[in-house]
Amino acid sequence: MAEILREIGMIARALDSISNIEFKELELTKGQYLYLVRICENPGIIQEQLLDLIKVDRSTATRALQKLESHGFIEKMGDPGNKKIKKIYPTEKARKAYPFIIRENEHSNAVALAGFSEQEAVEIELYLRRIRENIEVDFESVKKGRKRNY
Amino acid sequence: MAEILREIGMIARALDSISNIEFKELELTKGQYLYLVRICENPGIIQEQLLDLIKVDRSTATRALQKLESHGFIEKMGDPGNKKIKKIYPTEKARKAYPFIIRENEHSNAVALAGFSEQEAVEIELYLRRIRENIEVDFESVKKGRKRNY
DNA sequence: TCATTATTGTTGCAAATGCAATATAATAAA
DNA sequence: TTTATTATATTGCATTTGCAACAATAATGA
Numbered sequence: 506m507a508e509i510l511r512e513i514g515m516i517a518r519a520l521d522s523i524s525n526i527e528f529k530e531l532e533l534t535k536g537q538y539l540y541l542v543r544i545c546e547n548p549g550i551i552q553e554q555l556l557d558l559i560k561v562d563r564s565t566a567t568r569a570l571q572k573l574e575s576h577g578f579i580e581k582m583g584d585p586g587n588k589k590i591k592k593i594y595p596t597e598k599a600r601k602a603y604p605f606i607i608r609e610n611e612h613s614n615a616v617a618l619a620g621f622s623e624q625e626a627v628e629i630e631l632y633l634r635r636i637r638e639n640i641e642v643d644f645e646s647v648k649k650g651r652k653r654n655y
Numbered sequence: 656m657a658e659i660l661r662e663i664g665m666i667a668r669a670l671d672s673i674s675n676i677e678f679k680e681l682e683l684t685k686g687q688y689l690y691l692v693r694i695c696e697n698p699g700i701i702q703e704q705l706l707d708l709i710k711v712d713r714s715t716a717t718r719a720l721q722k723l724e725s726h727g728f729i730e731k732m733g734d735p736g737n738k739k740i741k742k743i744y745p746t747e748k749a750r751k752a753y754p755f756i757i758r759e760n761e762h763s764n765a766v767a768l769a770g771f772s773e774q775e776a777v778e779i780e781l782y783l784r785r786i787r788e789n790i791e792v793d794f795e796s797v798k799k800g801r802k803r804n805y
Numbered sequence: 806t807c808a809t810t811a812t813t814g815t816t817g818c819a820a821a822t823g824c825a826a827t828a829t830a831a832t833a834a835a
Numbered sequence: 836t837t838t839a840t841t842a843t844a845t846t847g848c849a850t851t852t853g854c855a856a857c858a859a860t861a862a863t864g865a
Contacts, residue, residue: 507780510670510764514689516787517667518710519794520660525823526797535822535851539664553813560668562853567815569851589813589860612805614660616793617786629782630657632775636767637666643766644669647676655762675853685821685852703843712823717845719821739830739843 509636520613527609531602532576536561538606540569541595544579545603549592560644578602659786670763677759681752682726686711688756690719691745694729695753699742710794728752 521536528538543558544550552566559566570593573579578599581591595603618626647653675685683691693708694700702716709716720743723729728749731741745753768776797803 506761506764506768507776508764509767509776509780509783510760512780512783512787513663513667514671515708515710516783516790517663519787519790521664522710522712522823523790523794523797523803527803529824551813558665560665560672562672563814564816564854565852568853571815572851587813587861591814608805610660611656612803613790613793614656614658617659617790618656619789620785621782625782626657626659629779629786630659630662632771632779632782633659633662633666635770636779637662637669639769640666640669640673640763640767643673643763647673653673653677653762655758672853679854701843713844714824714846715822718823721845722821737831737843741844 516617520617523613524609528606531605533578533602534572536565536569537573537578540566540573541578541599541602542606542610544593545595545599548594551590551592553590555593557641560641562648573599666767670767673763674759678756681755683728683752684722686715686719687723687728690716690723691728691749691752692756692760694743695745695749698744701740701742703740705743710791712798723749 524538525535531538533541539559539561540555543555547554547558552563552570555570556563556566570579570581574581577596580594580596582594584590584592618629621629643653671686674688678688681688689709689711690705693705697704697708702713702720705720706713706716720729720731724731727746730744730746732744734740734742768779771779793803
């Protein structure tokens with residue numbers, strides 16, 4: 506069987522590291538850009554849905570969002586219809602930062618896919634989506650404490 | 656242009672999270688399995704080469720290796736011919752843990768590639784290798800402080 | 806209805822992470 | 836040879852990370 510875990514890990518760590526370094530000039534610290542882009546694209550999203558888009562621990566998200574809020578990037582609003590949830594909205598400051606993040610990400614994406622034909626790029630995107638869909642099932646269940654057998 | 660960064664990030668975080676949870680029964684804490692497998696497969700490797708195989712910060716690696724050593728998983732030995740480097744070797748304890756890690760990783764790999772034909776699996780492995788080779792150039796240079804233009 | 810379970814969110818604490826600065830040895834350059 | 840530069844490894848410090856435990860509301864079921 507082809508081995509893809511290590512390559513994916515290397516790529517993800519390298520890309521994340523690059524982004525974290527480059528986003529310091531936006532006064533975003535480690536990991537925050539992940540939340541910021543998704544909140545800008547999904548204003549009113551709640552934390553639990555955000556977890557799904559990012560695949561990170563609940564508590565990590567709570568803390569990251571607290572920091573984003575205290576630094577004026579987002580606002581959390583309670584919902585009168587459902588007191589359990591808090592809807593998250595980007596501030597003007599976040600919307601200002603957004604294009605820079607996207608531009609950086611697009612650049613990294615282009616670097617990553619250098620030498621790929623349009624055809625190949627589409628193909629790998631589809632492959633990755635399938636892999637993500639495959640693995641998120643186990644992620645959910647292991648996070649909930651279920652044991653896998655192997 | 657196809658967008659692959661987010662999928663890769665989600666997959667990597669999910670897989671890493673699963674592994675970290677599952678390797679607690681080996682008394683390995685977050686991230687340590689990464690180093691352990693590579694040291695078992697490359698006995699005598701030095702930290703600097705390990706960074707290259709993993710894509711992580713120097714200082715993070717130092718600390719992870721210190722912990723692995725203090726917990727009896729590895730040994731670091733100075734080289735008489737080159738006093739700058741320290742060769743890293745797995746202990747018996749590490750070699751005992753190794754097969755479990757591999758088995759878990761192979762399982763995750765199989766889950767990730769569920770529904771892929773042999774042909775597709777090979778194809779994505781090659782794609783990922785190309786992407787990793789593309790991105791590691793930027794990783795090295797950004798880590799060294801060079802600014803990218805975009 | 807009322808009890809049980811699931812969902813959503815937060816905190817305590819211990820640990821990992823990573824930038825910046827440092828140290829030391831090896832190599833290159835002057 | 837002496838100086839400058841590069842390679843390798845470590846540490847200080849501030850921060851993020853994440854399991855476990857908790858809290859509060861909502862949804863389900865008996």
